[in-house]
Amino acid sequence: MTAPTPSQTVGPFFGFALRFDNDANAADRESRDAIRVEGQVLDGVGKPVPDALVEASQGEQFARCRTDGEGAFHLILHRPVASDDAPFFEITVFARGLLRHLHTRMYLPGEDHANRTDRVLQLVDESRRHTLIARQDGDIVHFDIRLQGEDETVFFAL
Amino acid sequence: MSDLDYEPPYLYPDYRSSELRAPRHEPVRLPDEWFHNAPGPVFGRIPVRAEDADLTRQHRGEPLGERIIIHGRVLDSDGQPVRNTLVEVWQANAAGRYIDPVDDHDAPLDPNFTGAGRCLTDTAGFYRFVTVRPGAYPWRNHLNAWRPAHVHFSLFGRSLASRLVTQMYFPGDPLIPLDPILSSIPDPRGRELLIAHLDLDTTVPEWALGYRWDIVLRGPRATPAEA
Numbered sequence: 001m002t003a004p005t006p007s008q009t010v011g012p013f014f015g016f017a018l019r020f021d022n023d024a025n026a027a028d029r030e031s032r033d034a035i036r037v038e039g040q041v042l043d044g045v046g047k048p049v050p051d052a053l054v055e056a057s058q059g060e061q062f063a064r065c066r067t068d069g070e071g072a073f074h075l076i077l078h079r080p081v082a083s084d085d086a087p088f089f090e091i092t093v094f095a096r097g098l099l100r101h102l103h104t105r106m107y108l109p110g111e112d113h114a115n116r117t118d119r120v121l122q123l124v125d126e127s128r129r130h131t132l133i134a135r136q137d138g139d140i141v142h143f144d145i146r147l148q149g150e151d152e153t154v155f156f157a158l
Numbered sequence: 159m160s161d162l163d164y165e166p167p168y169l170y171p172d173y174r175s176s177e178l179r180a181p182r183h184e185p186v187r188l189p190d191e192w193f194h195n196a197p198g199p200v201f202g203r204i205p206v207r208a209e210d211a212d213l214t215r216q217h218r219g220e221p222l223g224e225r226i227i228i229h230g231r232v233l234d235s236d237g238q239p240v241r242n243t244l245v246e247v248w249q250a251n252a253a254g255r256y257i258d259p260v261d262d263h264d265a266p267l268d269p270n271f272t273g274a275g276r277c278l279t280d281t282a283g284f285y286r287f288v289t290v291r292p293g294a295y296p297w298r299n300h301l302n303a304w305r306p307a308h309v310h311f312s313l314f315g316r317s318l319a320s321r322l323v324t325q326m327y328f329p330g331d332p333l334i335p336l337d338p339i340l341s342s343i344p345d346p347r348g349r350e351l352l353i354a355h356l357d358l359d360t361t362v363p364e365w366a367l368g369y370r371w372d373i374v375l376r377g378p379r380a381t382p383a384e385a
Contacts, residue, residue: 002235004376006164006348008325009173011310013256017274018205018312019307022361044178051260057199083194091274094323095173099166099342101323124186126196147179156184156384158196158319 004053007101010094012051015066025076026061035104037075037134037141039091041067044148052095054145058088070105079108086114086121088132093145103158109136112118128154164348168269172338174299175321187382189236196318199246204276213247221271223252223290225366228354232313234320234377239283239305243375246312247287248274263295288366296334306333306340315375319382326371327353 026035034135036066039057041049048071055064058080065073086107093102107115115121121129131153146153169178214220228247232240250256250273254266257272258278271290279285292307306324315321327334334340334353343349360368 001350001379002233002237002374003164003351004235004380005322005324005351005373006343008352009175009311010323011325012260013250013258014248014310015260015309016256016258018246018273022203025360026203044182047178055199060200062199062201062203083354090318092199092201092321094319095179097173097177097179098168098237099170099176099339100168101321102181103318120192122187123188128183132251136169148181152181152183153184155181155185157187158321 007099009096009097009099010053010101012095013098014053015051018064018066019026019052024063024074026056026063027078029076031078033079035077035079035108035141036078036139036145038071038137039145040071040142041073041095041145042071042147043097046149049095049097050146052093052145056089057092058090061089062089085094086111086118088118088120091113091145093147095147097124098147102147102155104145104153105132106156107133109134124154128152163345164343164351166342167344170338170342172340174245190382197275198314198317198320199316202287203272204244204246206244206278209363210275211285211287213271213273213287215277215288216272216308217270221290222250223267223268223293225272225288225293226291227286227308227360227362227366227368228326228371229284229286229360229368230354230359230371230373232279232285232375234315234375235380236377238377239279239281240315240320240375241279241281241283242361243279244276244314245279245285245318246274246276247309249291249292249296249309252293254295265295291328293300294331299338304333305338306331306337311373312377313373317378319374319380320377321373322373322375324373325352327352328369329356
């Protein structure tokens, strides 16, 4: 085994570089199975993190969004096709101040039965499980990422 | 050998921005079979053109600064080359200024330099960029804090666990021992892994100095990292 190259922070100045056309949209907003995701990245005192990069992936889908001055990000994704497990997206978070990136999952609202029986959600302390499940807010699926503090998002070792 | 001592902790108070952003809970460890089966993001929507690997040819004129070549091989921790994987780089210009609007350092922008590039590794895992050596720049972490010259790298690899964002440093830079971001790596041997080597085999005589920097991504037999 060769030691993996260590991680370093993405820093504050990546916004001009890690961009590509339609980067935040893995799906067309008009498509029938499109999910519009909005959320905020927040720090340990609840302040917005304006220099984070959020990446979402699932199957062939990949999208990334830099947070704005309010710490807000938005993504348009296809709803995953049904399977035995609850549908979810892999979420990776980079930011100034994070020496290593963080990995979490976004589960979907309206999947109560699947979310109750999901094998990964079962591994998470029940009092923290809600941090992994987005909530419906009209046409929007809302998912905040709290790096620290009250209701800190559950992150997974990778 | 433990990967842990080669990875920075989330909380490293000398790097002030980590204090309110480092999670306080331990990450939840999933069963190993899940870790080994989680596929990596499919980055095919990100366009890569041949000219994206030459940061000195993206404008009408040539950027100011010392022209350099950065070249190396991407391997996984099992020793296998990582082929056709996306490498994204970004950096300050020779004066130590990023084109990013967030950067307010009082050093000149260069109209002939953006400072962003991309390439795919070849069938043996090699990548190569032509650029200019970035300048050091001040930041507000502590009084008289200056970042050593560095180039940011982002790589995908084959699995979710192989995703890597890191920074490459230059050999002999006197700012290296003073930098809290690099010093956050507990084991000095881990820090060494982020420092390129001057490489006369990569150097093109009369044209550009070459640096060699190999990158190791976590491979199929790696184990999950702890906090």
